[in-house]
Amino acid sequence: EVQLVESGGGLAQPGGSLRLSCAVSGFTFSNYGMNWVRQAPGKGLEWLSYIAYSSGSIYYADSVKGRFTISRDNAKNSLFLQMNSLRDEDTAVYYCARRYNTGWFYFDHWGQGTLVTVSS
Amino acid sequence: QSALTQPPSASGSPGQSVTISCTGTSSDVGGYNYVSWYQQHPGKAPKLMIYEVSTRPSGVPDRFSGSKSGNTASLTVSGLQAEDEADYYCCSYGGSSNVLFGGGTKLTVL
Numbered sequence: 001e002v003q004l005v006e007s008g009g010g011l012a013q014p015g016g017s018l019r020l021s022c023a024v025s026g027f028t029f030s031n032y033g034m035n036w037v038r039q040a041p042g043k044g045l046e047w048l049s050y051i052a053y054s055s056g057s058i059y060y061a062d063s064v065k066g067r068f069t070i071s072r073d074n075a076k077n078s079l080f081l082q083m084n085s086l087r088d089e090d091t092a093v094y095y096c097a098r099r100y101n102t103g104w105f106y107f108d109h110w111g112q113g114t115l116v117t118v119s120s
Numbered sequence: 121q122s123a124l125t126q127p128p129s130a131s132g133s134p135g136q137s138v139t140i141s142c143t144g145t146s147s148d149v150g151g152y153n154y155v156s157w158y159q160q161h162p163g164k165a166p167k168l169m170i171y172e173v174s175t176r177p178s179g180v181p182d183r184f185s186g187s188k189s190g191n192t193a194s195l196t197v198s199g200l201q202a203e204d205e206a207d208y209y210c211c212s213y214g215g216s217s218n219v220l221f222g223g224g225t226k227l228t229v230l
Contacts, residue, residue, distance in 0.1 A: 037166075044123065045158070045166065045209050047219035059217035095165060102172065105213045106156050110165035 002026040002109045004096050009114030012086050016118070022079040022096030022111055030074040033057075033099040035107055036081050038092040038116075046092075049081065050104055086118045124149065124210055124222035131228040132200045140225045142193040142210030148220055150191035154213035157186060157195045160224075161206045169208075170195060197227070205229045 008020040022034070036048040049070040050059045058070055069082040079096050093113040100106035125143040132138040142149065142157075149155055155173045158166035168177055170186035173193060183198045193212070197204050210222040 044224040045160075045211075045221040046123075047211075047221060050217075050219075061218065100168065100171060100177075103154060103213070105154055105211070105219045106168060106171045107158075107166070108168050108177065110167075112165055 002098070004098065004109060004111035006094060006096055006111045006114035009094060009116045011117045011119065012083075013120055014087060014118055016086050017082070017084045018086065018116060020081040020083065020094055020096075020114060020116070022081075024077050024079070024096075024098075027098070029072075029077040030054075033104045034070075034072065034079045035097045035099060035104070036068075036070060036079075037095045037097050037107065037110075038090075039095070039113070040089070040092040043092075047105075048094075050099070051079070052104070083116070086116075088118050090116060091118045092116060122220075124212060124220050126208075126210060126222035126225045128223070129226045129228065131230055132197075133230045134200050134202065136200050137196060137198045138200060138227060139194050139196045140208055140210075140227070142195070142212075142222045144191050144193075144212055144220065146191060148212045148214040149188065149193050149210075151215060152213045153188070155186065155188060155193040156211045157184075157193075158209045158211065159204075159206045160209065166209065200229050202229050 097107035098109040100108040157170040160166040174186040214220040
């Protein structure tokens, strides 16, 4: 069974940093690209970032470019999101999501999400 | 680029059909056949329902169908069932390695 489990969320101050992790199991992680998607409280979904299976291709949404960094450790079946210069508007549930086989912009398996709250 | 435009709500009675629209531009929805739809129940993670405009992943009931005309994509749910009540999000590749979501539509089964 495919499982994705996010962790690392919590309370951060504006201007602060957090590092999210996504531990995966049930599939060969090193064969799949991965994404981060977030959802502000009561709001819609927002794609944030993609990393290819080998880290050879990395993409970011304009809203986080230069502040967030996606990375992965295939040996540890883990995906990461380093979030710096946090803003109030970064408050959201953060999901990791596996790319579907026909396109990196489709997301076929999602974690349960981890809540990040940015507040002073 | 702006988010795709969806109606905030839609509704239908059990057994009826409901269509949810998703309007973008020629740079996203209209420019690529890379539209997908996600179902999200309260407190749950989204679930992929449609990809490539109209293709259902394995396990998704054929009551769910997708289409596209110009810059507008649509999701139709036929034979509405109580468990279809959820939020639905459209999504499109936006070019330049970008992905856009719609604002979401809350589907109510009356």
